[in-house]
Amino acid sequence: MNKELAQARVFFESEALENFSRILRSKDYGKVAVLCDSNTQEFCLPAFLAALPELPSDKLEVLEIEPGEEQKSIEVLAQLWDAFGALNLDRNSLLVNLGGGVISDLGGFAAACYMRGIDFVNFPTSLLAMADASVGAKTGINFAGFKNRIGLFVEPIMVGILPAFLKSLAAEEMLSGWAEMLKHGLIADEEHYQDLIRRKPMADFIDAELLDRSVAIKASVVNRDQKEAGLRKVLNFGHTVGHALEAYYATQQNPISHGHAVALGMQVELSLSTVFAALKPQEAETITKELGGLYPFPDWDIEKEAFLKLMRGDKKNQGQQLRFTLLAACGRAVYDIAIPESDVWEHLQKFTGV
Numbered sequence: 001m002n003k004e005l006a007q008a009r010v011f012f013e014s015e016a017l018e019n020f021s022r023i024l025r026s027k028d029y030g031k032v033a034v035l036c037d038s039n040t041q042e043f044c045l046p047a048f049l050a051a052l053p054e055l056p057s058d059k060l061e062v063l064e065i066e067p068g069e070e071q072k073s074i075e076v077l078a079q080l081w082d083a084f085g086a087l088n089l090d091r092n093s094l095l096v097n098l099g100g101g102v103i104s105d106l107g108g109f110a111a112a113c114y115m116r117g118i119d120f121v122n123f124p125t126s127l128l129a130m131a132d133a134s135v136g137a138k139t140g141i142n143f144a145g146f147k148n149r150i151g152l153f154v155e156p157i158m159v160g161i162l163p164a165f166l167k168s169l170a171a172e173e174m175l176s177g178w179a180e181m182l183k184h185g186l187i188a189d190e191e192h193y194q195d196l197i198r199r200k201p202m203a204d205f206i207d208a209e210l211l212d213r214s215v216a217i218k219a220s221v222v223n224r225d226q227k228e229a230g231l232r233k234v235l236n237f238g239h240t241v242g243h244a245l246e247a248y249y250a251t252q253q254n255p256i257s258h259g260h261a262v263a264l265g266m267q268v269e270l271s272l273s274t275v276f277a278a279l280k281p282q283e284a285e286t287i288t289k290e291l292g293g294l295y296p297f298p299d300w301d302i303e304k305e306a307f308l309k310l311m312r313g314d315k316k317n318q319g320q321q322l323r324f325t326l327l328a329a330c331g332r333a334v335y336d337i338a339i340p341e342s343d344v345w346e347h348l349q350k351f352t353g354v
């Protein structure tokens with residue numbers, strides 16, 4: 001596994017704290033601002049500060065925002081920049097993103113633009129952020145109704161992963177991150193997938209080693225194709241159908257979590273993989289059963305035209321063609337596979353019975 005670049009900046013548990021302390025000592029920042037949402041301020045900040053006694057209180061500032069995806073907005077971004085100015089953050093300041101993917105996406109982007117870029121580090125607190133969002137250099141906000149429309153590829157100077165933060169994470173959020181970890185195994189590492197399937201998506205079953213496997217898979221893909229010219233598309237397995245389902249259910253006032261939607265998308269795309277890639281039907285059936293046990297399809301109708309319209313909006317399509325990442329086998333993904341809309345709908349129907 002490639003341990004360079006993105007992954008080289010990722011540290012776990014005591015090593016993360018030691019490395020962060022080393023950075024603080026060597027850089028001698030004038031100000032250190034910690035960005036939290038109200039949940040991570042309550043559940044993670046006290047332990048984080050207690051573990052870092054050398055964080056000088058006269059240089060420390062805490063910025064708190066509301067939790068939720070709506071915070072990844074131009075308005076909240078502007079409020080953050082106002083707050084940076086009011087706290088006199090300058091080029092010799094550090095921003096610590098202590099939170100889930102919303103905090104690392106928003107905070108990373110805010111830091112990368114402020115005064116043409118100040119240092120930032122990520123201490124992810126959700127499973128999704130530990131296993132995925134805090135690594136890979138994507139930062140940004142939603143804009144004009146489009147997710148992640150405005151953003152930058154920029155690396156934090158380090159990522160520190162403290163799995164103990166997972167103890168206060170809600171079960172639904174745990175499942176959401178677990179789906180991305182299962183995806184990592186399915187696209188690149190069958191052993192990792194089997195290891196995950198033997199465990200439960202609960203804090204007691206998730207250790208640094210397990211997280212490190214997911215981070216290594218993501219980092220190895222990103223190191224070879226940071227800007228998604230090709231290979232990085234494998235990380236989108238389950239997302240083409242998943243994003244459309246997520247958006248569809250949201251418009252029906254029946255929202256499901258991102259991870260749940262991705263897991264449903266993976267089930268449909270496994271079925272497509274038996275026809276449009278080399279996945280053996282028996283293998284697809286086994287994995288689908290395993291995923292379906294954790295992530296069942298809702299018993300709701302789906303309206304064909306509205307769903308297909310959402311599929312057509314996917315970023316990976318080329319021209320009029322829907323493009324998919326599929327599995328050739330458990331642990332081996334293929335990408336840029338063109339599939340007609342009628343086939344996607346037909347395979348979705350196997351699960352929804354619409």
Ligand SMILES: NC(=O)c1ccc[n+]([C@@H]2O[C@H](COP(=O)([O-])OP(=O)(O)OC[C@H]3O[C@@H](n4cnc5c(N)ncnc54)[C@H](O)[C@@H]3O)[C@@H](O)[C@H]2O)c1
Binds near residue numbers: 126
């Ligand atoms: N940059 C990337 O590569 C990348 C990859 C995947 C997802 N993302 C982005 O990540 C975001 C989703 O991330 P997320 O699921 O972490 O969302 P999130 O940041 O909204 O966190 C989910 C919820 O969990 C709470 N929470 C987080 N840590 C907690 C803890 N330890 N204890 C109690 N509550 C806690 C948060 O307050 C929030 O309510 C999306 O905006 C998505 O676009 C980015």
